[in-house]
Amino acid sequence: MTAVTTDAGRPSLAVWKFASCDGCQLSLLDCEDELLALAGAVQIASFTEMSRATVAGPYDVSLVEGSITTAEDAGRIRAVRDASRVLVTIGACATAGGIQGLRDFASVGDYTATVYARPEYIATLETSTPISSHVRVDYELHGCPVDRGQLLEVVLAQLAGRRPAIAGHSVCQECKGRGTVCLLVSKGTACLGPVTRAGCGALCPSVDRGCFGCFGPADTANTASLARRLSDDGLARVDVSRLFRTFNANAPAFRRESLAQDAGS
Amino acid sequence: MTHGRHDTERTVFVPGLARVEGEGGLRVRVQDGAVSEVTLNIFEPPRFFEALLEGRRLDEAPDITARICGICPVAYQMSACRAMEDACGVTVGEPVAALRRLLYCGEWIQSHALHVYLLHAPDFLGCEDAVQLAAIDRAAVERGLDLKRTGNMVMKTVGGRAVHPVNVRVGGFYRAPDTDAVRALAEPLRRARQAALDTVVWVAGFEFPDVVGDYRFVALTHPDHYPIEDGAVALWSGEEMSPAAFADVAVEEHVARSTALHARLHGRDPYLTGPLARYALNATRLPEIARQAATAAGLGPTCDNPFRSIVVRAVELVFACDEALRLVLGYERFDPAAEVVTPRAGVGTGATEAPRGLLVHRYRVDADGTIASARIMPPTSQNQLTIEEDLRRVVEGGLTLTDEDLTWRCEQAVRNHDPCISCAAHFLHVTVDRS
Numbered sequence: 029m030t031a032v033t034t035d036a037g038r039p040s041l042a043v044w045k046f047a048s049c050d051g052c053q054l055s056l057l058d059c060e061d062e063l064l065a066l067a068g069a070v071q072i073a074s075f076t077e078m079s080r081a082t083v084a085g086p087y088d089v090s091l092v093e094g095s096i097t098t099a100e101d102a103g104r105i106r107a108v109r110d111a112s113r114v115l116v117t118i119g120a121c122a123t124a125g126g127i128q129g130l131r132d133f134a135s136v137g138d139y140t141a142t143v144y145a146r147p148e149y150i151a152t153l154e155t156s157t158p159i160s161s162h163v164r165v166d167y168e169l170h171g172c173p174v175d176r177g178q179l180l181e182v183v184l185a186q187l188a189g190r191r192p193a194i195a196g197h198s199v200c201q202e203c204k205g206r207g208t209v210c211l212l213v214s215k216g217t218a219c220l221g222p223v224t225r226a227g228c229g230a231l232c233p234s235v236d237r238g239c240f241g242c243f244g245p246a247d248t249a250n251t252a253s254l255a256r257r258l259s260d261d262g263l264a265r266v267d268v269s270r271l272f273r274t275f276n277a278n279a280p281a282f283r284r285e286s287l288a289q290d291a292g293s
Numbered sequence: 294m295t296h297g298r299h300d301t302e303r304t305v306f307v308p309g310l311a312r313v314e315g316e317g318g319l320r321v322r323v324q325d326g327a328v329s330e331v332t333l334n335i336f337e338p339p340r341f342f343e344a345l346l347e348g349r350r351l352d353e354a355p356d357i358t359a360r361i362c363g364i365c366p367v368a369y370q371m372s373a374c375r376a377m378e379d380a381c382g383v384t385v386g387e388p389v390a391a392l393r394r395l396l397y398c399g400e401w402i403q404s405h406a407l408h409v410y411l412l413h414a415p416d417f418l419g420c421e422d423a424v425q426l427a428a429i430d431r432a433a434v435e436r437g438l439d440l441k442r443t444g445n446m447v448m449k450t451v452g453g454r455a456v457h458p459v460n461v462r463v464g465g466f467y468r469a470p471d472t473d474a475v476r477a478l479a480e481p482l483r484r485a486r487q488a489a490l491d492t493v494v495w496v497a498g499f500e501f502p503d504v505v506g507d508y509r510f511v512a513l514t515h516p517d518h519y520p521i522e523d524g525a526v527a528l529w530s531g532e533e534m535s536p537a538a539f540a541d542v543a544v545e546e547h548v549a550r551s552t553a554l555h556a557r558l559h560g561r562d563p564y565l566t567g568p569l570a571r572y573a574l575n576a577t578r579l580p581e582i583a584r585q586a587a588t589a590a591g592l593g594p595t596c597d598n599p600f601r602s603i604v605v606r607a608v609e610l611v612f613a614c615d616e617a618l619r620l621v622l623g624y625e626r627f628d629p630a631a632e633v634v635t636p637r638a639g640v641g642t643g644a645t646e647a648p649r650g651l652l653v654h655r656y657r658v659d660a661d662g663t664i665a666s667a668r669i670m671p672p673t674s675q676n677q678l679t680i681e682e683d684l685r686r687v688v689e690g691g692l693t694l695t696d697e698d699l700t701w702r703c704e705q706a707v708r709n710h711d712p713c714i715s716c717a718a719h720f721l722h723v724t725v726d727r728s
Contacts, residue, residue, distance in 0.1 A: 047338040050314045050713075051363020051456040057411060058403075058445060058455060060438040064431070067424040078411065079422030080311040080704070097338040127360045128340040152339060173363060173456040231453045235460045235468040240356065242457070270350070275360065 039088040039187050040073040044108050046094025046101050047128055047156060051173040052119035053077055053093050058176050066180075070187065085111030089186045095121040095156045097128060102153075102162055109163035114186050117159045118179060120172035124244055124279040127172075129156040132278060158278070167192065172242040172275035175227050195226050196247035199239050202230035211238055216261045218271060223249035223281070244276035251285035265289045310704055312412040312422070314364050315714025319707060321688050331685045333677055333707065337714050346667040351377045351636060351658050352463050358654070358669065359457045362713055364407070367400040367452065368647030370461040371522050372654040377463045379537075380641025380658050381634050388627040389465040390523070391620055392451060395475075396458065397521045397645070398617035399447025402485065403455065404648035405610045406444060408711045409492060410437025413603050416705045417499040433495060436488050440610065443478075443485040447617055450474055465631030475624045482621060486614035490586055493607040497590035501600040502702065504686055508597065508679065509562055510570035511539075513646050519578045519612055520571060522645045527574045529564070536644035540655050543670060556675040563678035566650030567710060568605040569596055583612040599683050599709040606711075636662030647672050649711040673712045680710050 043053050057063065057078065066072075073083035090112035096102050109115055120126050132155055159165055169182050169192075178194055185192035195201075199221035203210065211217035211233050219238035221230070225246045232239045245251070251272065258268050269289035272282040310317060316337045322330040342361055346354060354373040359366035371393060378385065385393075410433070411423040420426040427434040445455040450470055452458025460466050514533065515524035526539040534542075544560040558564055573595040576587065587608045596605050638660040644653045650672025657665040687706040691699050 045316060047340055049360050049363040049366075051360075051366070054363045054407075055456060057407065058441075060442040060445075063438065064424070064427055064434065067427075072422075072424065076311045076316070077314065078312065079424070080701075081421035081425075097340070101338060126340075127342075127345065127357060130345040131341060134344070156340075172360065173454075228454070232459050232467075235453055235466075237459060237462075237467040240459075270353070274353075274357070 038069065038071045040083065041070045041183065042074040042085070042087040042090045042108075042112070043072075043077070044074075044090060044092045044094075045076070046092065046105065046122070046159075047097040048094030048119065048121040048126065050077065050093070052122075052171075052179075053091070055118075055174055055176040055179050056091070059180055062180060066183070070183075087112050089114045089116065089183065091183070092117045092122050092159050093119055095125045095128060095158060096162055097153050097156045099153065105159055105162050114166045115159075115163065116167045116169060116182055116186060117165050118169045118174050118182075120170065120242065120244060120275040121156075122159045123168045123170050124276045125156040125158050127275050127277075129278040130273065131156055133273065156278075169194070170225050170244045170276075171227055172244075175229070178227055197226050198222055198246040198249070199224045199226050199228070199230050199233075199243070202226045202228070203233050206230060206234065208233045211236065212257070218258055218261070218263055218267075220254070220271060223251050223254050240274060241272065241282065242275050244279040245281035249281045251281050252288070255285055255289060265292060310707060312415070312704075312708055313712050313714055314362070315712075317712070317714045319684060319703060321684055321703060323688065323692065326692060328685050328688050331681045331688070333681050333684070335677070335714055343667045343669060346656075346664050349664050351380070351656070351662045351664055352634075354654075354656065354664065354667075355461050355463060356457075361669070361671070363456050364404055364713060365400060365647045365649065365652075366457045367397055367448065367461070368645055368652045369654075370458065371397060371645045372643040372652045373656075374461065374463050375522070375643030375645065376641040376654040376656050377643070377658070378632075378634065378641065379643060380639045380656060381637055382639075383464060383632050383634050385465055385632050388469070388625075389630070389632065391623070392466060392469060393461075394522055395617055395620040395624070396448060396451040396461070398613045398620070399444045399451065401521070401613040401648050402444030402610060402617065403441050403448065404444070405606045405613065406437050406440035408648070409496065409603055409606050409610070410434060410441070412711070413606075413708055414496065414499075416701070416708065417496075417501075417603070436491060440485050440488050440492070440614075443481045443614075446481060447478055450478060462631055464634040465629075467630060469626050469628060469630040472624060472626045475621055475626075478621045479618060482614055482618040486582070486611060486618060489607065489610035489614045490582075492610055493586045493590050493604065496603045496607050499603070501598055502687070502690070503598075504600060504683075504690055504706075505597045506565075506599050506679075506683060506686065508569065508573075509558070509564040510573045511558075511564045511566050511651060511675075512570040512574045513644060513651065514574055515578070517578075519575050519580075519616070520646050521616075524644075526644060526651070528558070529573075535642075536653060537640075537642040537655075539644065540642050540653055540668070540670070543653070543675070545670065545674065555677050556670060557678065563682065564675065565679040565710075566672050566675050567602070568609055569599065569602050570650070571646060572596060572605045572608070579608070579612055580615050582615055583608050586611050599706065602709050602711075636660065647713075649673065649713055650676060671713065673710075673714060676710050676712065680707055680712065683709065
């Protein structure tokens with residue numbers, strides 16, 4: 029790792045990874061039209077996936093991908109917080125614990141023995157928790173993966189010191205906006221659109237697929253009402269529970285609903 | 294990075310390997326001028342995918358396993374689909390197979406363009422990253438970003454989005470894209486194919502350390518085409534076997550230094566998957582335009598210098614652009630977009646070629662479609678032992694280098710194989726000890 033000279037004239041941006049798939053930080057590299065301009069406007073001070081060069085903190089903006097699943101990472105995120113003026117979490121792992129959060133619904137001991145022949149080599153926590161369970165977070169951007177347009181908006185807003193223009197309404201509005209016929213109403217397709225945060229552009233309904241909730245719960249998600257509707261349409265409780273229990277299984281609204289379905293209440 | 298030199302010990306330490314996907318480290322110890330220890334450490338926190346798949350439904354496997362890797366989600370989706378279709382006795386028809394191959398070409402183009410231009414080329418030109426590279430050759434980086442954009446465009450058109458596509462299901466797709474939307478990819482793909490040809494010329498001019506590997510190559514092979522999403526498993530020895538038979542003989546072991554499992558064939562032989570292996574076992578099935586580019590770049594029937602893998606990757610970019618163009622021009626929208634898949638009790642295996650190598654999924658499913666057990670062999674855990682052998686060769690041939698140069702070359706030796714540590718399970722610390 030080579031330290032480069034700090035460029036005091038530009039704000040600094042750092043990108044950090046915890047337990048995750050790399051897809052959300054890849055979304056930054058996927059900004060093919062803006063990447064070189066962004067790299068000119070900010071100093072990319074630490075971004076391991078992109079560069080060998082690192083600059084010591086403090087950092088103006090840190091983007092954090094991934095969830096906390098080890099004791100070491102629980103310590104590392106505190107160091108990242110201490111070194112960051114603004115900390116933004118990106119993606120379902122960082123904001124809700126991610127798909128690996130499914131361990132919260134089982135015993136981790138069982139999981140370790142399933143995957144690894146020598147479980148004693150593995151040091152892992154019983155839980156996969158969002159970054160906000162460990163440190164103060166200034167802004168959360170949802171999605172599995174995040175939308176790259178929204179990611180750019182959040183970065184630019186933080187650098188400009190303004191609030192990001194990111195809506196908290198549901199996917200339903202995006203379907204209406206693009207003129208997609210409602211799958212739930214017209215075909216009885218199980219769809220989490222009414223309770224899922226907008227941001228993807230209502231991709232799944234546009235390919236005749238029900239929303240499967242990768243952006244997590246919308247600000248005002250009436251999950252119980254949707255679950256009743258899905259049951260009335262013939263979906264078994266176990267399948268309703270499964271629908272809420274994927275990439276955002278531990279987001280409070282989705283977690284409550286899947287547990288309620290399990291309990292049969 | 295820290296360096297230490299003592300009379301009996303010399304150490305180089307780098308906390309975190311850059312320009313790879315995921316987090317890991319490596320450690321090399323040199324005693325009396327000889328390499329005594331080489332380890333590639335993978336510390337990325339385990340995410341227990343095999344375990345969390347148990348009890349889920351077979352149709353959930355493509356979306357759940359896509360989340361193993363944001364760089365090659367289509368590879369996971371495709372291997373999962375093929376395994377589940379194998380378990381249920383379903384063979385997809387030609388339109389589904391062709392559209393899958395097109396989607397997969399999109400992933401090869403974006404992943405190879407990312408690796409060649411943003412992750413690997415900076416090493417050869419003494420740059421820390423692609424931003425520095427852009428300062429000395431902006432046109433090259435822009436060409437790479439153009440290629441990457443085209444790959445993402447293919448993925449978005451067919452799969453709905455570039456990271457974790459939404460349109461893939463066991464049996465096929467939710468909805469086949471409109472003919473016009475797919476045909477509109479032809480022009481960008483023609484430009485991309487030219488950019489890929491220029492890429493081959495560009496990387497062939499790099500200087501390569503003189504390192505020759507002694508590889509046991511393993512790749513899919515298919516009589517009709519260069520392998521991506523189907524085929525038998527071919528070994529360096531000339532032997533061929535079904536993916537199911539391969540999954541039986543590829544034995545994974547768990548060692549203390551890694552949260553990835555290490556694979557050996559028959560519990561004995563380390564092997565290598567990825568572009569070098571695909572090329573060595575399938576070069577004659579490349580289309581003419583890619584074969585000519587390979588020959589002009591000085592590649593023979595096999596390439597044993599791991600540093601020249603960037604040239605092979607560039608040739609595969611030409612192939613993927615050309616193949617995608619062929620598929621786009623032959624595309625007509627079809628409906629229904631998926632075969633009906635009726636669950637049944639059984640075991641299924643699916644093997645496809647992720648950009649960085651062979652990806653094998655095996656599932657046991659119950660009669661009601663519940664996943665009873667899952668086994669996933671990502672390319673990087675299969676390659677891990679061979680990457681360590683490469684490191685040994687690179688250090689043995691580089692003892693006269695300064696610590697800083699040797700460290701960089703070791704990092705590069707790992708990047709040669711485009712490891713996806715998020716896939717394999719995952720934190721790269723580089724340590725070179727010289728005693």
